[in-house]
Amino acid sequence: MTEEFVRKNPMDTRGSSLRMFKKDDPQMPPEYREFMIKLLKYGHVENNANPYYKVLLANIANAGLRYAPDSRAMTIEAEIIKQEVNHGQIVAKIISSLGEDPFLDKEVGQYAFRMPLESWIDVAWFHGLIDRVGLYVGIEWMGSTYEPLAEVSDQLEKDEYFHATAGYNFIKRAVRDPDGRKQAQELLHKWWPAALDMFGRSKSKNSEKYVKWGIKGKTNEDLRQQYIADVVPLLERIELDVPDHLANRQYL
Ligand SMILES: [Fe+2]
Ligand SMILES: [Fe+2]
Numbered sequence: 001m002t003e004e005f006v007r008k009n010p011m012d013t014r015g016s017s018l019r020m021f022k023k024d025d026p027q028m029p030p031e032y033r034e035f036m037i038k039l040l041k042y043g044h045v046e047n048n049a050n051p052y053y054k055v056l057l058a059n060i061a062n063a064g065l066r067y068a069p070d071s072r073a074m075t076i077e078a079e080i081i082k083q084e085v086n087h088g089q090i091v092a093k094i095i096s097s098l099g100e101d102p103f104l105d106k107e108v109g110q111y112a113f114r115m116p117l118e119s120w121i122d123v124a125w126f127h128g129l130i131d132r133v134g135l136y137v138g139i140e141w142m143g144s145t146y147e148p149l150a151e152v153s154d155q156l157e158k159d160e161y162f163h164a165t166a167g168y169n170f171i172k173r174a175v176r177d178p179d180g181r182k183q184a185q186e187l188l189h190k191w192w193p194a195a196l197d198m199f200g201r202s203k204s205k206n207s208e209k210y211v212k213w214g215i216k217g218k219t220n221e222d223l224r225q226q227y228i229a230d231v232v233p234l235l236e237r238i239e240l241d242v243p244d245h246l247a248n249r250q251y252l
Helices: 030-042 051-067 071-097 120-142 147-174 178-197 205-212 220-237
Strands: none
Touching: 030 071, 030 205, 051 071, 051 120, 071 120, 071 147, 120 147, 120 178, 120 220, 147 178, 178 220
16 A cells, blocks of 8 residues: 555544545545545535525624624634635535535535524634534544545634634633623523534444545544533633533434
């Protein structure tokens, strides 16, 4: 096995014996291609060729700019939207690289993306918790066996880290004020189960297939547990009560 077929990501959990696939690789197994399309076109929200993604971005831009407390926050919101448009373009291109039309006139992705953004705290939690899930996806893709995806994962991960950190900092600022703290605590109960549900069902046949092909390195449940372990201390640091991990969950 030549060096180029061995994954290079030091954070990789998938072992080095998995085969990497390039764009137009004639040896790509049909099941591999099928799961890549399932992952990116039918399971991943970022895709500029899906009109529902445009609606989602418009909703985030609307709430982000409407409720931003100051110019600095508005600038950050505009920057986040710009990056998400870029992500949608990148993912559409990668779907095309598999010989698949990225156009899909259907809502995809987790229900968290359809939850209403009705206040600045909603926007802050959306970035702090929901974009943070995107960060874990980016880290996952770093070790992807599909080269075009592995190549962009660094940038995606960096951007999502910025979104998640911005959201957390907005919340950190909001909880200094008693009203802000009360609202942040209440809305944490809205966003926390939605964030945990984003990782999908623990017992999913597809999850194991993804791992088998090296498309994903961790199962849904492994990734969710890592997320909980990382985020709980951040919430405790700002003295918020973390809701029960199983309360109000839709996918266990
Ligand atoms: Fe993104
Ligand atoms: Fe994001």
